[in-house]
Amino acid sequence: MNWRKLFAPVAFMCLALISLPAQPQTPSDQQSRLDSWNKPFKPFRIIGNIYYVGTNNLACFLITSPAGYVLIDTAMQESAPIIRANIEALGYKLKYIRIILSSHAHFDHVAGHADMKAATGAQVIASAADAPALESGGTKSFHPLNPFKPVKVDRIIKDGEIVRLGSIALRAHLMPGHTEGNTAWSMTVEENGKKYDVLFAPSMSINPGVKMINNPTWPTIADAYAKSFQKLKSLPCDVFLGPHAPFFDMEAKVARMNADPKTNPFIDPEGFRNYIAGFEKSYNDQLQKERSGK
Numbered sequence: 235m236n237w238r239k240l241f242a243p244v245a246f247m248c249l250a251l252i253s254l255p256a257q258p259q260t261p262s263d264q265q266s267r268l269d270s271w272n273k274p275f276k277p278f279r280i281i282g283n284i285y286y287v288g289t290n291n292l293a294c295f296l297i298t299s300p301a302g303y304v305l306i307d308t309a310m311q312e313s314a315p316i317i318r319a320n321i322e323a324l325g326y327k328l329k330y331i332r333i334i335l336s337s338h339a340h341f342d343h344v345a346g347h348a349d350m351k352a353a354t355g356a357q358v359i360a361s362a363a364d365a366p367a368l369e370s371g372g373t374k375s376f377h378p379l380n381p382f383k384p385v386k387v388d389r390i391i392k393d394g395e396i397v398r399l400g401s402i403a404l405r406a407h408l409m410p411g412h413t414e415g416n417t418a419w420s421m422t423v424e425e426n427g428k429k430y431d432v433l434f435a436p437s438m439s440i441n442p443g444v445k446m447i448n449n450p451t452w453p454t455i456a457d458a459y460a461k462s463f464q465k466l467k468s469l470p471c472d473v474f475l476g477p478h479a480p481f482f483d484m485e486a487k488v489a490r491m492n493a494d495p496k497t498n499p500f501i502d503p504e505g506f507r508n509y510i511a512g513f514e515k516s517y518n519d520q521l522q523k524e525r526s527g528k
């Protein structure tokens with residue numbers, strides 16, 4: 235999550251490329267922003283067995299198989315009624331969710347994990363580096379944001395390891411930076427006889443107040459970001475998805491898909507490259523600014 239860059243989905247693509255002065259945030263500013271991210275959004279099939287079940291901004295993905303479902307992210311705790319209704323509206327039953335994964339352990343993506351786990355009995359799988367944040371409710375982190383209901387991690391996933399459930403195979407790619415255990419997930423789908431590489435991209439933004447140089451709680455963070463950008467660029471991506479809907483221009487793509495159901499705008503390798511370039515520029519700009527002492 236990045237407060238400055240995500241407050242207005244429409245402005246996101248412009249804002250990703252420029253740096254705004256830090257605005258002081260009051261608790262009510264923050265709450266109204268979070269409320270604006272927590273609006274219902276009609277769930278839909280993205281491609282193959284992958285469905286969007288998140289809010290208007292906080293992406294959650296349901297991946298289905300006859301052996302059960304995988305859910306990537308659960309949004310905020312108060313998003314639960316939206317996520318549950320979305321899954322059921324698609325005709326899927328909560329009780330078949332077997333595995334809950336995360337993009338990264340910030341409250342706006344994982345605060346719903348504990349209740350979803352309790353409701354479904356699903357296993358929570360996470361990277362070793364994000365597990366302490368999940369299990370402490372967000373406090374054990376180099377840069378804690380809002381606290382959330384802690385959730386026990388049942389299985390630790392390593393970089394490059396695959397989570398399997400029936401025909402589903404999701405590979406974890408660790409992308410430390412935004413959080414210690416920030417993770418991209420990849421899988422392939424088949425649609426109309428063609429195979430596509432799907433990438434659930436990680437968040438590559440830098441949260442306000444996080445220093446790249448002389449960071450007291452993570453001295454090598456700039457290096458971690460640099461390596462993650464390189465690694466992300468090396469991953470194949472036809473279908474580009476991410477933890478916030480504006481990251482992959484979700485609403486506009488749904489409108490295009492509805493207007494012409496024969497096309498699938500989520501097949502968007504160029505959008506993926508632009509996404510990386512936008513955040514890499516912000517990262518380089520911040521490094522330069524910090525180096526020049528501004």
Ligand SMILES: [Zn+2]
Pocket residue numbers: 235236338340412437
């Ligand atoms: Zn975040």
